[in-house]
Amino acid sequence: xxxxxxFELPRGFIDxxxxxxxxxxxxxxxxxxxxxxxxxxxxxxxxxxxVILLLSQVITRLGTLTRVTPEMLExxxxxxxxxxxxxxxxxxxxxxxxxxCICPNCAYEFDVEIPIPGEF
Numbered sequence: 001x002x003x004x005x006x007f008e009l010p011r012g013f014i015d016x017x018x019x020x021x022x023x024x025x026x027x028x029x030x031x032x033x034x035x036x037x038x039x040x041x042x043x044x045x046x047x048x049x050x051v052i053l054l055l056s057q058v059i060t061r062l063g064t065l066t067r068v069t070p071e072m073l074e075x076x077x078x079x080x081x082x083x084x085x086x087x088x089x090x091x092x093x094x095x096x097x098x099x100x101c102i103c104p105n106c107a108y109e110f111d112v113e114i115p116i117p118g119e120f
Contacts (some may be wrong), residue, residue, distance in 0.1 A: 011077040021063025
C-alpha cells in the first residue's frame, strides 16, 4: 500500500536564504494527526489554523527541507496551501475521484479515475 505521495507546489516556498522549494512528499494521515491539533490553543482561537497544523504533520519533505513547521506554512503562498489541502483530501479520501466524460464522436458517457499525484 502506498503511504507517501510526491507533489510539486504551483509556486513554492521561499526559505530565508531565498531558495525556492517546490517538490515534496506527503504521507497518509493517521487518526492522531487529525486529533492532536484539536487540543492546540491556536486552533481553539482560530479554527482555520487546523489546516496549517495538519499539513505540518503530514508533509515529510519539501525540497531539501526534512521538516515543515506551522510557522513555515504560514508563509506559503495561498495557491500552494490550496493545492496541499486538495492533495490531503484526495490521498486520505476513501473514494477514488472520477470525472464524467463524453466521447465527442459517439456521445458514449463514461467515468475516468483521476490519478493521485505520484500514483500511476
